[in-house]
Every structure is written in structure tokens, then in C-alpha cells.
Amino acid sequence: MPIYYRLRTKFARGELMRRVLRYAFVVLFIVVHAHLQGQAQRGIVHGTVTDSATGTAIPFANIRIEGTDFGTACDAKGYYVLPSLPLGRYELTASVVGYRSQTKSVRVFGGGITICDFQLQVSPVQLGAVERIGERRESASETNISVETVGRREFELSPTPVQPDVFRTLMTLPGVQTTSDISTQFYIRGGSGDQNLIYLDGMPIYNPFHALGLFSIFDGSSVRAAELYKGGFGAEYGGRLSSVLNIITRQGNKNRFGGNVGMGLVTGRALFEGPLFWEGSSWLLAGRKSFFGGILNRFIDTRNYPFNFYDAVANLDIRATEKTRLGVHGFFTGDRLANVSLLEPDYEWYTNAISVDLRQIFLEGQFYGDFAFSETSFRGSLNPKSHPTLKPMTSSVLDRMLRADATYVLGSGDQIGFGALLHIVDVGYSLVNSAGISLTNDDALPEGALYWKYKFLRLRNLVADAGLRLYYTDLLDQAHAAFEPRLSLRYHLSRSFAVKGAYGVYHQRLITLSNEDNLVNLFEMWYALPPSKGFPAEEARHYVLGAEITFSPAFDVSIEAYEKPMNVLIGYNLDKVDRYDPDLIQGTGNAAGLEILLRYQFSALQGWISYAYSRVMKTFNNVTYPPRYDRRHDLHVIAGWAFAPGWELSAQWEYGSGLPFTQIAGYYDRIPLDGVLGGSGYIVEPGAPFIVLGEKNAGRLPVYHRLDIGVQKKVEIGEIKLVVKGSIINVYNRKNLFYFDRATGRQINMLPFLASFDLSAEF
Amino acid sequence: MRKIGSIIALINLIILSSCEQPFEPKTKYVPKLVVYSIIDPRQSDMIVRLSHTYDPPGYDPDEYRGPLLVPDASVTLRSSSGETFTLAETTLIVPDIHGNLFVSAYVLKQIKLREAERYFLFISARDYPAVSASTIVPAIQYITAESVLQEDAALEICHCYQFSFTFYAGTAPKGYIARLWIRYSVDTTSALDSIEVPYSIEKQGERILATYPQLDRLADSQEESLSYTRDAVTWVLEQLASRVGDPHKIRIKGITFHLLLLDQYLYNYYSVAHGFNDPLTVRTDTPDYSNIEGGLGVFGSLAHRSLSLKLPHSLLQRFNFVDDQ
Numbered sequence A: 001m002p003i004y005y006r007l008r009t010k011f012a013r014g015e016l017m018r019r020v021l022r023y024a025f026v027v028l029f030i031v032v033h034a035h036l037q038g039q040a041q042r043g044i045v046h047g048t049v050t051d052s053a054t055g056t057a058i059p060f061a062n063i064r065i066e067g068t069d070f071g072t073a074c075d076a077k078g079y080y081v082l083p084s085l086p087l088g089r090y091e092l093t094a095s096v097v098g099y100r101s102q103t104k105s106v107r108v109f110g111g112g113i114t115i116c117d118f119q120l121q122v123s124p125v126q127l128g129a130v131e132r133i134g135e136r137r138e139s140a141s142e143t144n145i146s147v148e149t150v151g152r153r154e155f156e157l158s159p160t161p162v163q164p165d166v167f168r169t170l171m172t173l174p175g176v177q178t179t180s181d182i183s184t185q186f187y188i189r190g191g192s193g194d195q196n197l198i199y200l201d202g203m204p205i206y207n208p209f210h211a212l213g214l215f216s217i218f219d220g221s222s223v224r225a226a227e228l229y230k231g232g233f234g235a236e237y238g239g240r241l242s243s244v245l246n247i248i249t250r251q252g253n254k255n256r257f258g259g260n261v262g263m264g265l266v267t268g269r270a271l272f273e274g275p276l277f278w279e280g281s282s283w284l285l286a287g288r289k290s291f292f293g294g295i296l297n298r299f300i301d302t303r304n305y306p307f308n309f310y311d312a313v314a315n316l317d318i319r320a321t322e323k324t325r326l327g328v329h330g331f332f333t334g335d336r337l338a339n340v341s342l343l344e345p346d347y348e349w350y351t352n353a354i355s356v357d358l359r360q361i362f363l364e365g366q367f368y369g370d371f372a373f374s375e376t377s378f379r380g381s382l383n384p385k386s387h388p389t390l391k392p393m394t395s396s397v398l399d400r401m402l403r404a405d406a407t408y409v410l411g412s413g414d415q416i417g418f419g420a421l422l423h424i425v426d427v428g429y430s431l432v433n434s435a436g437i438s439l440t441n442d443d444a445l446p447e448g449a450l451y452w453k454y455k456f457l458r459l460r461n462l463v464a465d466a467g468l469r470l471y472y473t474d475l476l477d478q479a480h481a482a483f484e485p486r487l488s489l490r491y492h493l494s495r496s497f498a499v500k501g502a503y504g505v506y507h508q509r510l511i512t513l514s515n516e517d518n519l520v521n522l523f524e525m526w527y528a529l530p531p532s533k534g535f536p537a538e539e540a541r542h543y544v545l546g547a548e549i550t551f552s553p554a555f556d557v558s559i560e561a562y563e564k565p566m567n568v569l570i571g572y573n574l575d576k577v578d579r580y581d582p583d584l585i586q587g588t589g590n591a592a593g594l595e596i597l598l599r600y601q602f603s604a605l606q607g608w609i610s611y612a613y614s615r616v617m618k619t620f621n622n623v624t625y626p627p628r629y630d631r632r633h634d635l636h637v638i639a640g641w642a643f644a645p646g647w648e649l650s651a652q653w654e655y656g657s658g659l660p661f662t663q664i665a666g667y668y669d670r671i672p673l674d675g676v677l678g679g680s681g682y683i684v685e686p687g688a689p690f691i692v693l694g695e696k697n698a699g700r701l702p703v704y705h706r707l708d709i710g711v712q713k714k715v716e717i718g719e720i721k722l723v724v725k726g727s728i729i730n731v732y733n734r735k736n737l738f739y740f741d742r743a744t745g746r747q748i749n750m751l752p753f754l755a756s757f758d759l760s761a762e763f
Numbered sequence B: 001m002r003k004i005g006s007i008i009a010l011i012n013l014i015i016l017s018s019c020e021q022p023f024e025p026k027t028k029y030v031p032k033l034v035v036y037s038i039i040d041p042r043q044s045d046m047i048v049r050l051s052h053t054y055d056p057p058g059y060d061p062d063e064y065r066g067p068l069l070v071p072d073a074s075v076t077l078r079s080s081s082g083e084t085f086t087l088a089e090t091t092l093i094v095p096d097i098h099g100n101l102f103v104s105a106y107v108l109k110q111i112k113l114r115e116a117e118r119y120f121l122f123i124s125a126r127d128y129p130a131v132s133a134s135t136i137v138p139a140i141q142y143i144t145a146e147s148v149l150q151e152d153a154a155l156e157i158c159h160c161y162q163f164s165f166t167f168y169a170g171t172a173p174k175g176y177i178a179r180l181w182i183r184y185s186v187d188t189t190s191a192l193d194s195i196e197v198p199y200s201i202e203k204q205g206e207r208i209l210a211t212y213p214q215l216d217r218l219a220d221s222q223e224e225s226l227s228y229t230r231d232a233v234t235w236v237l238e239q240l241a242s243r244v245g246d247p248h249k250i251r252i253k254g255i256t257f258h259l260l261l262l263d264q265y266l267y268n269y270y271s272v273a274h275g276f277n278d279p280l281t282v283r284t285d286t287p288d289y290s291n292i293e294g295g296l297g298v299f300g301s302l303a304h305r306s307l308s309l310k311l312p313h314s315l316l317q318r319f320n321f322v323d324d325q
Helices: A003-013 A015-037 A152-157 A166-170 A293-299 B002-016 B230-244 B264-273 B313-318
Strands: A042-051 A062-065 A071-073 A079-086 A088-095 A102-108 A113-115 A118-120 A147-151 A176-178 A186-188 A196-200 A223-229 A243-249 A258-264 A267-275 A282-290 A309-321 A324-337 A346-362 A367-383 A393-409 A415-432 A438-456 A462-473 A480-494 A497-508 A510-513 A525-528 A538-552 A555-572 A584-602 A605-620 A623-625 A633-644 A647-656 A664-670 A688-693 A704-717 A720-729 A737-740 A747-749 A754-762 B033-039 B046-052 B074-079 B084-086 B088-093 B102-108 B118-125 B128-136 B140-147 B160-167 B175-186 B193-197 B200-204 B207-211 B223-229 B250-262 B296-309
Touching: A042 A088, A042 A102, A062 A079, A071 A079, A079 A088, A088 A118, A102 A113, A102 A118, A147 A166, A166 A223, A393 A525, A415 A525, A438 A525, A555 A605, A664 B046, B033 B118, B033 B128, B046 B074, B046 B118, B128 B264, B128 B296, B140 B250, B140 B296, B160 B175, B160 B250, B160 B296, B175 B223, B175 B230, B175 B264, B193 B230, B200 B223, B200 B230, B207 B230, B223 B230, B230 B250, B230 B313, B250 B264, B264 B296
Parallel strands: A042 A113, A042 A118, A196 A243, B033 B296
Antiparallel strands: A042 A079, A062 A071, A062 A088, A088 A102, A147 A223, A176 A186, A223 A243, A258 A267, A258 A754, A267 A282, A282 A309, A309 A324, A324 A346, A346 A367, A367 A393, A393 A415, A415 A438, A438 A462, A462 A480, A480 A497, A497 A538, A510 A525, A538 A555, A555 A584, A584 A605, A605 A623, A605 A633, A633 A647, A647 A704, A664 A688, A704 A720, A720 A754, A737 A747, B033 B046, B046 B102, B074 B084, B074 B118, B088 B102, B118 B128, B140 B160, B160 B223, B175 B193, B175 B250, B200 B207, B250 B296
8 A cells, every 4th residue: 555545544544643752852852952961051032023112013014133144034024043052242134115114122031031122113115225125034944935914015016907916916926916907806826816815914814805905905004014925934823725815904002102104095083003001012903995986987997886885804913921911803894795786796795804823932932833723704795686697696704713823932043833723614506507506515624734944044145934734624534635735945055045845645525616617717716625515635746946146235136946846636517417416526737837036125216026937737638728716927017216315206017918708600599409308309409609619718808918107205294194196007008908708898907097096194 | 326216117118018908718619510419219310409609709609690500511310220310400499698580400211220230420511520420229129017006906916017138238228217207198088198106205204205217327237127106106096086186087098017128428517417317416517428439419319109008997096087998
């Protein structure tokens, strides 16, 4: 019996899991013990990096020991640990985009703990200031492969229709694609839209798009930062084949009451924050609501959907003790598109999510853990009213997750991470199927995962992150286990040149179902693939190789090549004939590509250029075709120019080669042969028009390109900071095709020339 | 200033290069023949309905106002045993959405095609690529009534009708539908009518849920058996009594079992065109199916056989029906 199957059998019985756990604890005990023994001649420095004005944690700041190559990066909660430093005095510098760097002197005592917190001041955009956008996390402690971190500075630099948006900014990075201006559905490295795991403060989010996708459901003013793992992500993440997007919202101001109100072309928003009774604790409430939807509708060459949506964020950050922080998060969003016309369908979708997380620091600070519970509910519905072809449909997801993650920083600087996750997802849907019958179903998908990872940091030029994730599903029914090894490496050949690579295995059992022949799917239904239905988990492997060249602090290039064989994909069975044939079958896919990101700053001009080449193919029923998001070439040029104090001009040009679609090869009148079972009437049955489709996705839409420009002015009037932003989208009014209705021949273009504004006031 | 000039020049270049690229949703149109023909022993003539694909000026098929006739086509049927038949051209009255009243048909009159024989259809017509297709006509070996409703129900010898049938393996049919009909007339003057018997009925509170036979795929074995419950027969007689009002006017002529066997092509086409014939599918798409090489439509075949039986006299008496079997 092959070793894999032996392991799988043992795993299914729980033996292997117990054994792995036992060994993991023994190893952990030994290393902790050895570490504590050797700690006498060395000391630990740890602390948090916060905003000096608001007291809120700053995620992903870099900490560097001056005069050395040694450093680390803060985690999402702004916490860092520098373990086992030899006795002596050090100069530590904290830096992050958007803030002035701060250097502090610390003294490390033998066996002692030094707490060094940083309070960084916001840095306004300045003429000639060297402030790299999209700055990578500390390369001495992170492999930084296929990860992009963006914050408010990047949001500001991206001219976007109506208002800054997390997703719109991410889409300017290489390897992140969208199929249209008016969709924030995104595709990472040849993966479909459902292969992206999206967390908001640890809460899984489904269908994170507002009406027509012009906005993501995350209001830019309440988002602090976003990390996007495009591939080769670590063992702490799983359940999706392609990417992980980790969005972190702002904590409330811990020092004083404050707020931010703003309005754009179609929305108004407000954010209020302030300290709680307990020292170092805060609250934040933010909300956004659509209005004036009719204004935007005048500009958009598409269906006249009345916009009606809201989203709200509520955060509590409580400092319970010196070593304990409690976070409570809520996120609520809804969309209702009620058309006046009976021939136009109505759509509704809502997401409500809550989470509670606890950060606990153990020992002297080198061991810390996060414990979280979250519940996310999503429900959406399509009401076709009198639409001639659409049928009613609903989709719902209830996701409950309990997870624990811990990190132990060893004296050598190496880090051990481990954690466990329990996940129960209830997926429901109702639809009218191809046979014209109403169908309702509910499935439960219980999933569990254990992971262990080791980050090897002790060698000067090498960072290695190795991990194993044990994925377990359907524990009470037909248990299925999968092993997911993960490895990423980064090696500095010199101070300015690093090579990196990553490998990982990923599985997914929650997918969306959609008809690939549709050019646009506004409504996609979530569908679970539990083992009890006889489905294998979707599986992909990531192979990534890359290099980073830093020519100067203001100019660097990152190149990554990847291949992502998708050994198991689940999709429509193209050969289905009757009820004995499965609706869905197993297929395969492969994505490969090359990405280049060049970041620059020349005097007051800064920005980035990204280019991605990718090739995606899927095979189902021995038919190989490019999926509808197979964009071969994607180029983005972003520039920001601080031409005067408080002023900034930004521009973005993007180019995308044509997307695949299936062409029309003609029409014929198809006879259903309704009467063949009853007699001879079928001979004179009338036919109904039917479209003859050509080779699947063999056609290509025209290329896409668009230029956007924006100008921003920041003004301070007393305690109030005003930001006025004007944007022109599609400056040269390129008619990029969005949608073609095969039934009517109606062509709908993406955003035309559109001038918009956004005004916000922070107090 | 040089930088600003460069940027403006770049923008101009982009604008000049942004000429619209034509979008062509249609691939090059190649007309094809559309063929519908079923070898059906219930028909005395074999008919091939022939039309063609079309390409309207826009994207609305209703815009196509041209004819769909395919005149002067050569339509030939060959059997695997070497017989060749040439079908004669005619037209059928079938109004369509394009304003046409007629459709081309090619006919083989008074032909008795053999079961278990493979037939090849060849069609060539000017301006269209030639098409071909083949089918093996299914052959039913025998139908037996394994058990029937007994006269004396008290003995409880049988509570249902049970039938079984076999077919010749070489004909490889794929689907079947078996239906049981009670034949009757109202008074002596009215025409013969019939009412279908479901496989079974289930009482759900006040409602009765009847399960009627549907087109189904044959199992791998060469023999199939199926049954109709006694409750289902009784329920149908109750329905008949309540429908007509006066049971004394109802003359029961008997009960007939009809079996249709469909070859794989007809079965596949019918199933795909009817939502996979799958009430539980989660699919919402409408794919197409054809076995016509070089064209569209279907060339299939079916076999039909029936078996008539009597209903128990005592059962008819219970409903006050006239036993006219």
C-alpha cells in the first residue's frame, strides 16, 4: 500500500493526529526548556508599535536594529519580539509607510525583558521624502513571497471611481485580475473567484461586493491595512486554492474622541471612535450608506439598477491586562437592488459577521497566542419577477469558526507557530433547475485543521518558513483528511539581491456554482462538497520562484514566476445526459505566469508598475479551454506626484488583453420532441430558437485599457483635517466592453468618462 | 517642465492609440443542416424533417425572416443488411416564428423497418455540408405480466400488477417508459378513452401524491421489471368515478400496458432537452445534444409493444362500473 494511503488511513482513525500532536508537544517542551536555560546571558526586547495620535496598533511595521542586518516585523496587532539579544545597548528603529520612522535606544540586561514601545507620528506626503509605497515587511524575518501589503497610502494613490477601495487598489498589483471595471470580483493567478479566502478581522467573508461591484463592502476609511497572499501561503491558512486576503480594520482612538465623515458621488460615510473606560481601550463605529444612486446610473452604461446598500463596522479593543487584549468586531452589510421594471430582476444580499478574539502574551513575551471565535452569515437572493429567462434563486452560508494560533519565538530567533481551527459551514440554496423544478437543499460542511510551522531565522542570509497543515473534514460522517505541506524560502545573495521560492498544497471544499457560458454572473451560488456526496476536495499545488533586486531605497524590482497545477477541480459535467449522470465532475486545471513589480520614487514622483503574464486552462470532459478570466497580459502603471505642499496628483493606466468568451456560430429551431413518448404529434412540433455556440471560450473580447487621474488636496483647519479628492475615470473615454447579451445583442460597456469627487473631514 | 511634457506626450500617445477595436460576438457562420428523424414503429411512414441553421442580421433569432426549407436534398436510408431507400421530398405544415408555414420533409411511405437492425441516414443538399447519422432500432424480446390483480382480493394473492420485459442485447437501447392505461368509454356512444395508472400513490395528509412513470434509463441487465400498486389502480378508478359522476355510464374495456424502448441517441436528446430529465439537478444551464455528424438535431429510434389485460370483475362491481372487457 502506498505510504500516502497508509498515512491517510491512520489519519482517518485519528492515530496519526494524536501522534503528531504528541511529538509536537515534546519538541515544543524541549526547545522551550533549552531556550530558557540559555536565556541567562541574553535578553528579550518586545513591544508594540502604535499611532502616536490615536494609540491604535500599527500592523506590519518593521523593526530594525541599527548597524546590523537584524530585525523583525510586527504582526497584525502591532506586536513584535526581538529574542535573545546579546547584552548591550541597541538603537531600534520602527518604520512603516505613512509614518515618520522612530529610533529608540534600549538596553538589554542578562535574562531580562526590555519593553520598547513605539508611538509613530503620521507622515504627510512630502516633496522629496523617500517613502516607499507598498513597502514589504522586514525581509530579515519574512520570506515575503507572493505577499502584497497595502495600506491607506496605497489607497490614496489609486484613482478609483467614487471613492478609495481596498479591492481596487489590490487589483493594480501583478497577478490580481478583474474582468471588468464594475466588478470587484477578483482572480488571483488563474484561480476562480471562489478560490480566494477573505478575512476581515479574522471573520470569513463571502461575496464581498456591493451593487454592480463598483465598491467592495469594505469602506476604505475604516480599513487599516490589507495583506494579500497570492500563492505559497503558510500553514496557518487553508480552505482555498488560490489566495488569502487578510483585511484589518482600524482600532478606535485610545486617546480622545474623534471621527471622520465624508461623502462621494453616491455614498455618505461616518466614522466615530474614542477611548473606553479602561486605559488603552477603545471603540470604533463606522458606517456607509448609498444615496443619489440615480446620479451614477446616468453615467453607467448598464442596467438601471437603483443602488441601495449599507455597510457598518463596529470594533471594541479592550486592554484587559498588560499581557491580555480582547477584541470584539462586528461587520454588517446589505444590498437591495429593487428595479421598478417588472422585466428587470431584483437582487438582495446581506452579510452579518461578529468575532471575538483574545491576544494573550505568555512567559516573558516571546510566546503569544490568539484565540478567536467568529460567526458569519451570508444570504443572497435573486427575484426574476417577469424576466423571460432568469429563475428565482437563493444562496446562504452560515460559517462558525473557532481557532487558536500561537507563536513561540526561540532564543535563536527562530519561531514556532502552531494552531488549531474548527470550522462548521452550513450552506443552503434554492433554485429552479434546468428541468424547471424548484429545489431547496442544505448541506453542512464541518472542517477541522491543525497546523504547525517553523520559521528558520538564525542564519543571516536565509529565511525559511516550513509548515504542515492537517486538514480534516466531515468528522462525524465520512471523514476525509488531507496533508498540506508548505515551504517558503528566501535567500539574500547580497544586501540588494534576494532569491525566493515557495511550495504548498491546498484543498478546498466550498465552491460557487455558475454557468461558464454566461459572460457575466451577478449571482453565484455557494455549494459545499462534503465527502458524503462522493466529491474529492479540490486540490492545487503552488510552485513559486522569484527574485528581488533593490537598486536603491527608492527603486526596486520584484519578479515572480509560478505554476499552479490544479489536480482536482469540480465543475459542470459537460456530458451529463440524465439523472444518473452527476451534475458536477472532477476536472483539472493549470495556471502559470510571470509577474514583475517595479516600485520607484524620483523626487516627488512615486508609484509602481506591475506587469503579469498568465495562462490558465481547465479541462472537463476531455475539453480543454481557457476560463473566462484568462487574461494573458495585464499592465498597470501607477504614479503619484506631490507637486506642492498638501497637493498630490495621481494617475493610473491599465491595460489588459482580451478575455475569452464563446462565440455564436448560428441559430437553429430546436424541437423538444415533447410528444415522442405519447404518440406521433412530435412530427409537426414547432421548434424554438436555440443558439449554436462555437468552440468553448475560443473567442477573445477586445483589449481593455483605461487612464484615470486624480488630484488630492489635504488641508488642516484647526483640529480638522480635510481631504478633497477629485478623479476622472477613463480620461479618454475608451469603450471597454463589459457585457454582451446573446439573446438581444445588447452590448454594455464599462465605465465611460466619469468625473467624481470625494470629500472627507477628520477630527 | 520636461517631465510634464513627457507625461502629456505619453497621454496623447495613449489617446491616439485608443481607437476602438471591433467586437465580433459571432464566429464565421457556416450553414448546417438540422435533421429530425425517428424510426418509430407506431408510424406507418418514416419522416425526416429537414431544415437548416440561420444567421439573423442581429442577435434576435426572430429577426430571421427567410425560409428554412431544404429542397432537392438527397436523403438516403441504408440498412446494415444492405437495403437502400431513397426518401421522397414533401412538406409539412409547421408554422414558425420566422413567418414560414412549411418545413421540408422527406418521406418513406408504408415502410416497415426492422427491429435490431442498424440504419444509416445520409443527407446531402446544395449549399450545406453533407450529414450522416446512424441508429440501431431497439428490439423488445417479450413482455410478461408476472402478476395481475386477482378476482378475489380477500385471498391477497396479489396486490399489484407486476410486469417484466427483456430486450435483445445487441440493440443496446438506453431508455424506456412503461405506462399502464385503463381503457373505458362513457355510455355506448362515446369514443374510447383511457386514464393512466400511476406506479403508486402516497397519502400526505389530505393530499394524494401519485408517482407516474417517467422516461428512465435501463439498468445494465437485459431484463427490467416494474410494478403498479393495487392502491394506485383503485385510486384511478375512484378518480374516474368522480370525474364522470354516474358510474353506471362507465364501460370498462380493460387495462393495457405500453412499453417504449428508446435508443441511446433519442434518449440522450430527449433527456438533455428536458432539463436532463432530472428533477434534482442543481444545474440551471440549457446545453444541446446531437448525433448528426456535421449537422444538428437527432436521428433516433424506438420500439413499442403493448399487453392488454382484464380488470377483476369484482373490482368494477365495487365501483358500479359496467364490465365491458
